[in-house]
Amino acid sequence: MKKISSRFSMAVHILSLLATGDGATLTSERMAGSINTNPVVVRKIMGMLKKAGFLNVRAGTGGAYLLKNIEDISLLDVYRAVEVVEEHDLFNFHDNPNPDCPVGANIESVFRSTLLQAQNAMEQVLADVPLKQLVHDLNEKISSSES
Amino acid sequence: MKKISSRFSMAVHILSLLATGDGATLTSERMAGSINTNPVVVRKIMGMLKKAGFLNVRAGTGGAYLLKNIEDISLLDVYRAVEVVEEHDLFNFHDNPNPDCPVGANIESVFRSTLLQAQNAMEQVLADVPLKQLVHDLNEKISSSES
DNA sequence: ATTGTTGTAACCATATTGGGTACAACAGAC
């Protein structure tokens, strides 16, 4: 099946770069180098993150910087900013089951509540992890792998 | 983004039909009528459910019947039978982040564990709902809407 | 033998994805 777009992981990657970066200007070019993709892809994703109010991009001169504290951004926030998942639409439900069949007429409402629970459980895990924690773990890993 | 295939909801629909059906033979044609899709789509999905050991289909003569008790089939079982989701691959991770960049080199291992938790939380909800419960709710809804 | 059904293969239109080119708008350096 199709998976959840890697835009999400790329967005987290971008934000992590900004959070761990020294002052050096991080252009879309440089970020693309770390992510291993095209600069335009980075710019597109940054556009979404900008719209969400997480960062700002210096037009013309280049470079991006965070607007919010990384403890105030959860992974769910990033997920939401970057995915075009309508609030309760992780699962596709088949269209127009036959209303003249008892099962067809009622299965959707019965099944949907379970699907919602499943989706919510997933999102709750993301909501519980602030970017700060991920960056912390990342830094730990980085220093341990440097030594 | 892409959603989880409606094959899943169709599969649940099929199994619900078998569970609630009177003895009448349920051909792919009839099921397709309830689901509102093409008989071939139903047959394809039934093929997967058959492979998973949930049901059997009478070749030639037609019709399908359950092989397992509906309390022994969880929604996760159905999900697994019908989706081609590799065990821990709900989320796509961008390929080959740059190993020469500290962030690029380490973000995957750090981020993946969270993604796994999120996916597991979702699947756990599905695992906790046996088909029997869904069919029970369905029957309740049906009789209440009949009155 | 006839009939109705299943299991597959083949094909299609559609949508989404990540990637890529091109270029105008822009801001700073000089």
Add this chain to the structure above:
DNA sequence: GTCTGTTGTACCCAATATGGTTACAACAAT
């Protein structure tokens, strides 16, 4: 004011997955 490097978009692309559809051989029961 000009030059330079960057961003923001608008397009376009190939690859992939989806659900649907046609077609037909295999099959089981009458």
